[in-house]
Amino acid sequence: MKYCPYCGAQLPDNATFCSTCGNRLGAAAPQYQQPQYPQYQQPQYQQPAPQKMSYMDKVRAARKNQKVKWWHWVLIAVGTGILMTLFPIGG
Ligand SMILES: [Zn+2]
Secondary structure, three states: OEEOOOOOOEEOOOOOEOOOOOOEOOOOOOOOOOOOOOOOOOOOOOOOOOOOOOHHHHHHHHHHHHHHHHHHHHHHHHHHHHHHHHOOOOO
16 A cells, blocks of 8 residues: 555555546655644743833832822821921910
């Protein structure tokens, strides 16, 4: 049993012509090769380049800012209270 080098059909060993595609079978004929399907390559998702600030760093920074803001307002409130104590309105 051999295979047609052109179409891959199974042929008897003594076949001179392919009964499927009609091509002449010679010794120099190229060997039938299974069609090579391009291998599906999974797209490579590259990790984004490391940024200077990671997400958690940003969250921490935001919290820090909030904290700063919070203390800012506390300081203002305390300062206002001290001022109100030192200089009561309407005495
Ligand atoms: Zn053939």
